[in-house]
Amino acid sequence: MKYAMATTTREPPNAKKIPLFPLLSLLCFTSIFLILSQFRNTSSTSSTSRSSSLRTFQIDSSSCDYTDGTWIHDAPGKPRYDNTCKEIFKGWNCISANKSNAQQLATWRWKPHRCDLPQFDPLAFLENHRHVSIGFVGDSLNRNMFVSLFCTLKSVSSGQVKKWRPVGADRGFTFLSHNLTIAYHRTNLLARYGRWSANQNGGALESLGFKEGYRIDVDVPESTWAQAPSFHDILIFNTGHWWWAPSKFDPVKSPMLFFKKGQPVLPPLPPDQGLDMALEHMIAYVEERARPGTVKFFRTQSPRHFEGGDWDQGGSCQRDKPLSTEQVEEVFSVKNNGTNVEVRLVNGHLYKALKGSTFIVLDITHLSEFRADAHPAAAGGKKHDDCMHWCLPGLTDTWNDLFVTHLNSVKGRS
Numbered sequence: 001m002k003y004a005m006a007t008t009t010r011e012p013p014n015a016k017k018i019p020l021f022p023l024l025s026l027l028c029f030t031s032i033f034l035i036l037s038q039f040r041n042t043s044s045t046s047s048t049s050r051s052s053s054l055r056t057f058q059i060d061s062s063s064c065d066y067t068d069g070t071w072i073h074d075a076p077g078k079p080r081y082d083n084t085c086k087e088i089f090k091g092w093n094c095i096s097a098n099k100s101n102a103q104q105l106a107t108w109r110w111k112p113h114r115c116d117l118p119q120f121d122p123l124a125f126l127e128n129h130r131h132v133s134i135g136f137v138g139d140s141l142n143r144n145m146f147v148s149l150f151c152t153l154k155s156v157s158s159g160q161v162k163k164w165r166p167v168g169a170d171r172g173f174t175f176l177s178h179n180l181t182i183a184y185h186r187t188n189l190l191a192r193y194g195r196w197s198a199n200q201n202g203g204a205l206e207s208l209g210f211k212e213g214y215r216i217d218v219d220v221p222e223s224t225w226a227q228a229p230s231f232h233d234i235l236i237f238n239t240g241h242w243w244w245a246p247s248k249f250d251p252v253k254s255p256m257l258f259f260k261k262g263q264p265v266l267p268p269l270p271p272d273q274g275l276d277m278a279l280e281h282m283i284a285y286v287e288e289r290a291r292p293g294t295v296k297f298f299r300t301q302s303p304r305h306f307e308g309g310d311w312d313q314g315g316s317c318q319r320d321k322p323l324s325t326e327q328v329e330e331v332f333s334v335k336n337n338g339t340n341v342e343v344r345l346v347n348g349h350l351y352k353a354l355k356g357s358t359f360i361v362l363d364i365t366h367l368s369e370f371r372a373d374a375h376p377a378a379a380g381g382k383k384h385d386d387c388m389h390w391c392l393p394g395l396t397d398t399w400n401d402l403f404v405t406h407l408n409s410v411k412g413r414s
């Protein structure tokens with residue numbers, strides 16, 4: 001337990017008040033409490049920059065680098081959907097919550113330096129994806145992106161939408177006019193996990209003094225998405241935030257205990273090394289199970305924007321316009337080791353695991369780093385500012401533009 005740290009458990013104060021979204025509200029409070037210090041202390045990642053090897057296998061790397069650009073304040077300003085879209089989680093509905101800049105969020109446009117990132121056309125998208133099924137697999141940040149896609153399509157679709165839960169999904173919808181399905185599979189770690197307690201008859205972990213924790217099977221996918229790779233035609237994965245959520249995975253009271261082939265991994269690993277193992281196995285699992293022709297994306301880490309302290313130290317995000325390039329480097333550079341430094345560190349693990357895979361990396365990190373103005377902040381309705389999720393309509397609409405752009409270029413080549 002060399003890596004164990006004295007971190008106290010913080011229960012999210014309001015979590016129990018929202019029974020429909022227990023995990024979600026837990027995430028709001030706790031996984032924003034990414035344990036940066038663990039990352040800093042144990043991460044072996046030296047890759048700090050977003051400009052990494054991943055570009056070598058990005059579909060469009062030869063023609064355009066979509067990650068390199070600036071936000072321009074000239075967009076038409078009309079959100080592609082409004083606050084009446086039923087799928088928008090209350091804490092993300094910044095227009096309904098009267099966040100002062102909620103209506104302005106859509107007036108910013110991401111301009112890559114050497115090309116354009118067009119706003120995707122939802123009608124054309126429906127037409128081009130008849131009889132197609134799209135699965136989002138990941139944590140609440142992937143749900144945020146899923147909701148953006150749903151609301152955008154819903155705003156132009158006059159036909160019926162069937163609500164259902166394909167193969168373990170948390171929620172899913174089929175646009176019956178086009179038989180296009182989109183689904184969200186909830187999973188925090190991708191790998192299966194559950195409570196672990198010491199066995200009275202002893203064992204390897206018991207003899208090392210472990211009494212309670214979470215067993216994480218790095219080579220077993222969580223059941224919520226295990227069938228997703230063979231079901232969907234297009235998949236978008238993410239993980240990251242929960243790997244450093246010590247109010248759940250307390251390094252002392254309830255540490256992550258990694259298992260492989262049903263046996264504990266010895267010596268026990270710190271979370272960042274467990275993440276490497278889980279990613280390796282989960283990526284291999286998807287590569288094996290997905291049908292030929294399935295388009296697989298892995299989304300990079302979404303940045304948080306806590307200023308003046310972390311989420312539980314009164315940190316907030318009260319800006320009303322995007323950060324400058326200089327500010328972005330100041331806030332996120334690994335060298336500066338600031339409150340939100342984890343985003344580029346997480347990406348180091350993702351890039352390493354995805355290298356050589358057939359996944360397309362959906363690199364939303366750098367363009368999102370500018371958008372300190374686009375979180376719900378106090379409009380999230382919580383005791384603490386939410387500087388982790390994104391207002392809807394808002395930034396994840398641009399993530400979907402990038403997703404569709406990549407998707408079209410894959411199709412254009414085949």
Ligand SMILES: *[C@@H]1O[C@H](CO)[C@@H](O)[C@H](O)[C@H]1NC(C)=O
Pocket residue numbers: 037040041337
């Ligand atoms: C980064 O800062 C944290 C405190 O905020 C500290 O515990 C940690 O040691 C620092 N890491 C590095 C690599 O400087």
Ligand SMILES: *[C@@H]1O[C@H](CO)[C@@H](O)[C@H](O)[C@H]1NC(C)=O
Pocket residue numbers: 096097098
């Ligand atoms: C937002 O403003 C409207 C109009 O002033 C008001 O009716 C509504 O209660 C406000 N909503 C919140 C969540 O404050």
Ligand SMILES: *[C@@H]1O[C@H](CO)[C@@H](O)[C@H](O)[C@H]1NC(C)=O
Pocket residue numbers: 130131132133179181
């Ligand atoms: C609808 O699309 C799915 C694939 O997503 C396909 O399996 C199914 O046969 C389609 N249904 C109809 C009625 O065409």
